[in-house]
Amino acid sequence: MTQVIETSALSKHYKAVKAVNDLTVSFDENRIHGLLGRNGAGKTTLMQLLTGQLFATSGDIRVFGESPLENTTVMQRTCFIQEGQTYPDGFEPRHVISIAAGMHEKWDQQRADELVEMFELPMKRKIKKLSRGQLSAIGIIVGIASRADLTFFDEPYLGLDAVARKNFYDALLADYAAHPRTILISSHHIDEVAPLLETVTVIDNGELLMQHDVDELADAAFAFAGTRAAVDQFTGSVQVLERTDIGGLSTVVVRGPITQDAARLASDLRLDKSRASLQDLFVAVTESARKARQKA
Amino acid sequence: MIDDSRPLFIQIADQIADGILDGTYPEDTAVPSTNELAQHLRINPATAGKGLTRLVEQGVLVKRRGIGMFVAIGARAQLAHERTASFATEYVEPMLRAASQLGLTPDQLHAIIDKELS
Amino acid sequence: MQRIKNVLNVHFVDRKGTFLVPIYILAAMVAIVIAIGIIARVAGANEADLYEGMKWNGAVWALLGMGFGIGAMTMTQYLSFALGLGITRREWLAGSSVMFVLVAAGTAVIVMVLKLIEQATTGFGLSVRLFDTVHTGPASWWQTLLQVFLMVMAAMTLTATISGIWNRWGKTGLMWLAAIAIALGVVAFGIGILLPADQVMGVFSWFGNLAWISWMGLLAGVMLIGAVAFWLLGSKAEVR
Structure with missing residues (x-):
């Protein structure tokens, strides 16, 4: 499969912070990718580097095979919906929509109009006076209607209520189904976006923790719960990602796949086995990375 | 409708299989397309496609080029x-x-x- | 070309903000000056004296305030918005430069036309002056055109540069800029004190005696320095 984005040993360091650190990662064409990480993990910085808004400290970036920096050919095929995008004073949603429409060759005005209606976005109100959710709606409308070959959504649904979020997912899936393209969605609300994603990339502290197809993740982690003594006996034979103890009860998240022996042992020890949700796995992976960092 | 105990695409396959068993999808009729399933369930089309492919591999569904997926005779x-x-x-x-x-x-x-x- | 048009669209899409506000400023200026004229008449001022005295009226400088605003916005709010939309720095600088020229030329034409009207009607029939003053250049229309154009251009490029310094180095950058300006001032003042008085006066009279065209040269130099700095800073700008 063609790689739309490739980075190698990419770093963006500020005085005290390594926002992105030695990151080598790639993203396939025409899939919906999830970029997951805690707040401050480096998701936004990575997206800003990929869209040429920031200059890398070191390392290499290829987008559509070229450097995105000052590259019109690449940028014309890209649409970046930023979290907390600022707009000039006095701007109204219709101004933003009109500018975006002029910038994207594949812009679909009819889709844009539908979405404006769907989100009930007031087109002639000052952007400063809009709610957080309406601000997010502007980004979502531009991101979907632009129909760019590569679209970044950075935490796209902040401030949206449950109905508006469902509207977003419906609109995104419908448009993606009709016009497949590469989409990167960053999020820290994981389980809700998980079904939309085809791949999951977790970064933490500016570094890559894991990258998987969602289907592979089905067997990536399991949770076992039972009495503390039983869990103690069980954990000798498996790789534990995270453990929580409450009184005499314990839960462990374990890296999959689970061997038949381990499964039988768990059943003999009367442990409850369940597939870990993406959120559980994410917490477990980032927590164990944090602990490893603290030890080092 | 979607629980966490099994991979999503297997749940999709099982849902369709349930539908075939209870007569929702009679033999020799079409089942929902990948995109219909994806939008209806709010899931990634690739995942929905994988669920359907699984049933094709089992011989439960047959692909008819340009028309869609049909329930196999004897499914x-x-x-x-x-x-x-x-x-x-x-x-x-x-x-x-x-x-x-x-x-x-x-x-x-x-x-x-x-x-x-x- | 398409991308330059996109940049111009970013600048001009807010028609109210772009076109109405300058018209308001202009209208307010005219209203104030006319009010002064009426008050002066009521107070019994000599009409010829009034007309002559208002030659020094500097209200037209308010137009520069607009230039300052545009210059600053170009390198702050608008820049991060444009980069966010996928406009490259070079496209932004090129498009914004075109915008600067359009705004400066537009302002120059408007001021020139108003100046001609003012001259023809001897101060709108009220013996007031706003556009036909020493600040808009000597009598010929093309000199007014050039002078106003250069003044507005210099105002925009200089403030764009200062905003660019802020974009690049933040508060520290502005503090350095202020420190350098103060240091230069102190040095100039020191030289002024140390030098004999007649030499200091000599410097002033040298400036005072500069021909109009030399002034224009100076103004063009300032504008060029601003423009070069604007490009250098802009091509390294990151979003803030």
Whole structure:
């Protein structure tokens, strides 16, 4: 499969912070990718580097095979919906929509109009006076209607209520189904976006923790719960990602796949086995990375 | 509708299989397309496609080029046969485990089943 | 070309903000000056004296305030918005430069036309002056055109540069800029004190005696320095 984005040993360091650190990662064409990480993990910085808004400290970036920096050919095929995008004073949603429409060759005005209606976005109100959710709606409308070959959504649904979020997912899936393209969605609300994603990339502290197809993740982690003594006996034979103890009860998240022996042992020890949700796995992976960092 | 115990694409396949068994999708008729399923369930189209592909591989669905996926002739019998085979492990074993926890004798268990059947 | 048009669209899409506000400023200026004229008449001022005295009226400088605003916005709010939309720095600088020229030329034409009207009607029939003053250049229309154009251009490029310094180095950058400006001032003042008085006066009279065209040269130099700095800073700008 063609790689739309490739980075190698990419770093963006500020005085005290390594926002992105030695990151080598790639993203396939025409899939919906999830970029997951805690707040401050480096998701936004990575997206800003990929869209040429920031200059890398070191390392290499290829987008559509070229450097995105000052590259019109690449940028014309890209649409970046930023979290907390600022707009000039006095701007109204219709101004933003009109500018975006002029910038994207594949812009679909009819889709844009539908979405404006769907989100009930007031087109002639000052952007400063809009709610957080309406601000997010502007980004979502531009991101979907632009129909760019590569679209970044950075935490796209902040401030949206449950109905508006469902509207977003419906609109995104419908448009993606009709016009497949590469989409990167960053999020820290994981389980809700998980079904939309085809791949999951977790970064933490500016570094890559894991990258998987969602289907592979089905067997990536399991949770076992039972009495503390039983869990103690069980954990000798498996790789534990995270453990929580409450009184005499314990839960462990374990890296999959689970061997038949381990499964039988768990059943003999009367442990409850369940597939870990993406959120559980994410917490477990980032927590164990944090602990490893603290030890080092 | 979507739970966490099994991979999403397997759940999709099972949902369609349920539909074939209960007559929602009769043999030789079309099942929902990948995109219809994806939008209806709010999931990634690739995942929905994988669920359908799984049923094609099992011979339950057949692809008709340019039209879509159809329920294979004999699919219902095949599914019923497979489900019968797994019926013991999926339903009877957990029931027996629960029965032994309650200390039910085999006779008492038979009596309960007979009563439910009547 | 398409991308330059996109940049111009970013600048001009807010028609109210772009076109109405300058018209309001202009209208307010005219209203104030006319009010002064009426008050002066009521107070019994000599009409000829009034007309002559208002030659020094500097209200037209308010137009520069607009230039300052545009210059600053170009390198702050608008820059991060444009980069966010996928406009490259070079496209932004090129498009914004075109915008600067359009705004400066537009302002120059408007001021020139108003100046001609003012001259023809001897101060709108009220013996007031707003556009036909020493600040808009000597009598010929093309000199007014050039002078106003250069003044507005210099205002925009200089403030764009200062905003660019802020974008690049933040508060520290502005503090350095202020420190350098103060240091230069102190040095100039020191030289002024140390030098004999007649030499200091000589410097002033040298400036005072500069021909109009030399002034224009100076103004053009300032504008060029601003423009070069604007490009250098802009091509390294990151989003803030």
